[in-house]
Amino acid sequence: MAPDDAVLPLLAPGAELEHLVGGCTWSEGPVWLPDEGPAGGPARGVVRWSDIPGDRVMSYEPATGASGVHRTGVEHLNGRTRAPGGGVVQCSHGRRRVEVERPSPDGGEPLLEVLVDSVDTPEGPRRLNSPNDVVVDAAGSVWFTDPTYGLFQPGEGHPGEREYDGCHVFRLDPDGVLEAVATDFEQPNGLALSPDGDVLYVSDTGRISDRAGDGNHHVRRFAVVTGDDGRRRLTGGEVLHVCERGVVDGFRVDDAGRLWCSSEDAVLVLSPEGELLGRVPVPEVVANVCFGPENAHGGQDLYVAASTSLYRIATRVRGAEPR
Numbered sequence: 001m002a003p004d005d006a007v008l009p010l011l012a013p014g015a016e017l018e019h020l021v022g023g024c025t026w027s028e029g030p031v032w033l034p035d036e037g038p039a040g041g042p043a044r045g046v047v048r049w050s051d052i053p054g055d056r057v058m059s060y061e062p063a064t065g066a067s068g069v070h071r072t073g074v075e076h077l078n079g080r081t082r083a084p085g086g087g088v089v090q091c092s093h094g095r096r097r098v099e100v101e102r103p104s105p106d107g108g109e110p111l112l113e114v115l116v117d118s119v120d121t122p123e124g125p126r127r128l129n130s131p132n133d134v135v136v137d138a139a140g141s142v143w144f145t146d147p148t149y150g151l152f153q154p155g156e157g158h159p160g161e162r163e164y165d166g167c168h169v170f171r172l173d174p175d176g177v178l179e180a181v182a183t184d185f186e187q188p189n190g191l192a193l194s195p196d197g198d199v200l201y202v203s204d205t206g207r208i209s210d211r212a213g214d215g216n217h218h219v220r221r222f223a224v225v226t227g228d229d230g231r232r233r234l235t236g237g238e239v240l241h242v243c244e245r246g247v248v249d250g251f252r253v254d255d256a257g258r259l260w261c262s263s264e265d266a267v268l269v270l271s272p273e274g275e276l277l278g279r280v281p282v283p284e285v286v287a288n289v290c291f292g293p294e295n296a297h298g299g300q301d302l303y304v305a306a307s308t309s310l311y312r313i314a315t316r317v318r319g320a321e322p323r
Contacts, residue, residue: 038059194253199272258270262306
C-alpha cells in the first residue's frame with residue numbers, strides 16, 4: 001500500500017508508514033508536545049493521543065521510542081491542541097466540556113481547568129453535547145466543535161440528551177465570551193485554521209449517525225472575519241471536499257495550506273481549494289493526524305491515529321497548527 005505518486009514529493013525520500021504503538025480501542029486526538037515528557041522524565045517531546053473507549057490518554061516519545069499510558073479515567077477525552085502558555089486544551093465527551101490540562105509543579109496529578117461546559121439559551125444555561133475537536137488561534141480564542149457522539153456512541157461518553165437545539169461550532173474568547181459561529185451542521189467534527197488564520201475548515205460527519213448512510217461526509221470552508229466589536233466570526237461555509245470513502249474525521253493543515261485529512265482507509269492530502277492531491281494508505285480506519293518533531297528532510301513527521309494504533313510517516317512539509 002504505497003502512497004500515490006502525486007503525494008511522493010511531499011514525503012521524505014523512501015518514506016514508509018511505520019506502525020509505532022498498538023493495543024488501543026479507538027485512537028483519536030493526537031498532538032505533538034515538544035516541551036513535555038513522560039511522568040517524572042525529561043522533556044524530550046511526546047505525542048499524546050486518546051484511546052476514547054479505553055478511557056485513557058496514551059503517550060509516545062519519538063526520541064526514545066518509549067510509549068505508555070499518560071492518564072486513565074479521563075472521561076473519554078477526544079481532540080486536543082497545545083494551550084497558550086503551556087499545557088493542552090482538550091475536549092471531554094464524558095464531562096461535556098472543554099478543559100485545559102497542565103503539568104503539576106510538584107510532578108503529581110495534572111492540573112485541570114474548565115474552560116467551558118455550557119451555553120446560554122433563552123431558557124437558561126444548558127450543557128454542551130460532547131465537545132469533539134479544538135483549535136486555538138493566534139489571539140488565544142478557542143474554536144471547537146460540539147456533536148453528539150459522546151451521548152450515543154457506545155464507549156465514547158455517557159448516554160444523555162442534547163440540551164440545546166443543535167450541534168454547533170463555537171468560539172470562546174480569552175475574556176470568557178462564548179458564541180456559536182456556525183449552527184447549520186449535522187455533526188461538526190474536525191477543524192483547522194489556514195496558515196494565516198483567515199480560513200477555518202470544519203468537517204461534517206453526519207453520515208456516522210445517519211442509519212441510512214445519507215448524512216453529510218464533507219469538509220466546509222469559512223472565511224474568518226472581524227466584526228465591529230472586535231470579535232471574529234465566520235462567513236461563507238461552502239463545501240470544499242466530499243469524502244468518497246467514509247468521512248473526514250480529523251485533519252491538520254501544513255504551511256502551504258494543504259489539508260492532511262483522515263478517511264476510511266487513508267490520509268487524504270487536499271489542496272487549499274479542495275482538490276484531492278493524493279492518498280497515503282493506512283491499514284486501519286484513520287481518525288486524526290498531527291505533525292510531530294522536525295526530521296532530517298526539512299519537514300515534520302506526520303503521526304496518524306487510526307483505530308487501534310499510532311502510525312508515523314516522514315514528510316518534507318511543516319504543519320501550520322497548532323498556532
